[in-house]
Each structure stands twice: as C-alpha cells, then as structure tokens.
Amino acid sequence: ERPIIRAVTHDLSESKVTVIDVPDRPGVSAQLFRALARAEVNVDMIVQNVSEEGMTDISFTVPSEQVELTRQVLEGGVLSEIGAERVSTDGSIGRVSVVGAGMKSNPGVAATMFETLAANEINIEMISTSAIRISCVVDASRAEEAVQYLHTAFGLDG
Amino acid sequence: ERPIIRAVTHDLSESKVTVIDVPDRPGVSAQLFRALARAEVNVDMIVQNVSEEGMTDISFTVPSEQVELTRQVLEGGVLSEIGAERVSTDGSIGRVSVVGAGMKSNPGVAATMFETLAANEINIEMISTSAIRISCVVDASRAEEAVQYLHTAFGLDG
Numbered sequence A, B: 001e002r003p004i005i006r007a008v009t010h011d012l013s014e015s016k017v018t019v020i021d022v023p024d025r026p027g028v029s030a031q032l033f034r035a036l037a038r039a040e041v042n043v044d045m046i047v048q049n050v051s052e053e054g055m056t057d058i059s060f061t062v063p064s065e066q067v068e069l070t071r072q073v074l075e076g077g078v079l080s081e082i083g084a085e086r087v088s089t090d091g092s093i094g095r096v097s098v099v100g101a102g103m104k105s106n107p108g109v110a111a112t113m114f115e116t117l118a119a120n121e122i123n124i125e126m127i128s129t130s131a132i133r134i135s136c137v138v139d140a141s142r143a144e145e146a147v148q149y150l151h152t153a154f155g156l157d158g
C-alpha cells in the first residue's frame, strides 16, 4: 500500500512544557493533568517516553499565552504533590507535521521527513506520531522553512 | 465545545523498542529510521521526548514478529553509527487509545483517562496524543481490562 501524503503543516502558536523527573508510578499523570484541566489549560500534544531508574519526563504543549498560568499551576503545589523535580518551558518551538494515510506500513515516510530536516541541520526536539500524522517539534525559527523543504521532499510543491 | 468520545481501542500486536541515550543532534533520527525502513520494519508509534545533557531516548513500536529483525538491524551497526548506548525491547505491552474529537480544547478528557488507569493501578509507560486520539502504552496483561474501565468512565458501556 503506497502512502498518501496530503499536507505538511506547522504550528507556531504553542509552547513546550516539560515536567522533569517525575516518579513513574500510577497516579502521577492523573494528578498532573487534572490540575491543568481544572485551571482550564488547553493541553494539546502530550509526550511521555519510558522511564529509567523509576523516573521519566512528561512534556506537553500549550498555547503560548497559557505558559505563565501553567507554570503557576505546577509550581503552586502540583510538582511537589507528584514528587517531580522541576518544570522547564520553551516558548521558541514550532510543530511541523506530515499528514497523510497509510504511513504505518511505510516506514520510509518518517525516514524521509527526518532526513529532510537533518539535511538542513534542523534538530528534532520531540517526535509524536499517529497513523495519519508524523509531528516533530523543532526550533520556532526553522519551522516555516522546514515546511518548504518537506513540501519539496514529498512532491507537494506543484 | 464538548468533546466527543467515539471509542476506546487496544492493540496487543506490537512490541516496544527503545534506543537509549542517543545524541540529540540532526541526523540521528534520519539514520535510525532509514535503516529500519530499508529492512522493511513496520514502525508504528514513534515517541521522542526532549533531551537532557544532549542525550535522549527514542522509542517506537513494531509488530511483535519484527522485534528480532529490529534488534539485528540496530545492533548490526546503526547503534554505533549514531552513537547510541544500547537498545531495549519489551514484548509485553498493550496500547490503549481513547478516540474522539474536540479533545484539544478539553484537557479533562486526558485527565479522566489517566485517572481511570491510576484508580486501577495501571501504570502508564508511554503517552502520545493527537487531536483525535490519546494513546497510552501499558502492560499487556492490563490492556483489555483498561478498555473496560475506560468504556465505563466515558459512558460507552450502554
């Protein structure tokens, strides 16, 4: 099944928040995201990778206008409640996504996306995928440029 | 905008692979996933969180029948080429997903999913989200049970 690449999108409206060194035990994500939900923080992308030595990081994106609120919620008690070490935020990100279908059975699509960014020295800060979308967080200053390179790589220039 | 939860799904057909301590510089993901693509490994979910001290982990899922091939590809040269420390695999995972719409502006949906798992002592090993899907990797032995609890939590029992 050939993959169908429909579009390359980018989003510069969000900031990245990372809760660093959270204990990897049931209840931690629940407490963290319930506190954010109560404060009406619009969490978009959530990424958590596996833990090492019982600790992991949880990153998520929020509209940039909500970073201060997010920090207040976390530093106002949640971090200590869940036993996390600290929170780090980064307002200078862009999320670039390749959107399509049939990508699961076509590992070459992700490879092509990553090669295109690498060829232009654009570092990939976070990766999150679904069956129809491969999203990479990159530096905000490179996001629009990345979209152009990816349009070319996937033949969407015409 | 109220969120619409359409379904809770689970997938027990895949295994988790983590490439541990990869240098966080352009080209690493490209080399890794091009090598896997050439070997025709069907990579599904990819998760990479932010780096600390210049290193991060890259995890991905593959059909369980391809874990051995994946390990051979990685240990056969790719790991050393990219400067990664080692690879770890886990065949005992299940991916549980809440599928819906309008979830981005409804942080309570993720909180409810995580609280439901926590209430049943189901540890969340990885998290990856899109606008229409929240996916958690949990232990394989708890995945089917997790779906039942989530059906109830989201009122999909009827």
Ligand SMILES: C[C@@H](O)[C@H](N)C(=O)O
Residues within 6 Å of the ligand: A022, A023, A024, A025, A026, A027, A028, A029, A030, A048, A056, A058, B118, B122, B123, B124, B125
């Ligand atoms: C790290 C966090 O996801 C934790 N494992 C939990 O289940 O809440």
Ligand SMILES: C[C@@H](O)[C@H](N)C(=O)O
Residues within 6 Å of the ligand: A114, A118, A122, A123, A124, A125, B022, B023, B024, B025, B026, B027, B028, B029, B030, B048, B056, B058
């Ligand atoms: C870690 C890996 O994603 C690296 N940052 C790259 O761009 O390839």
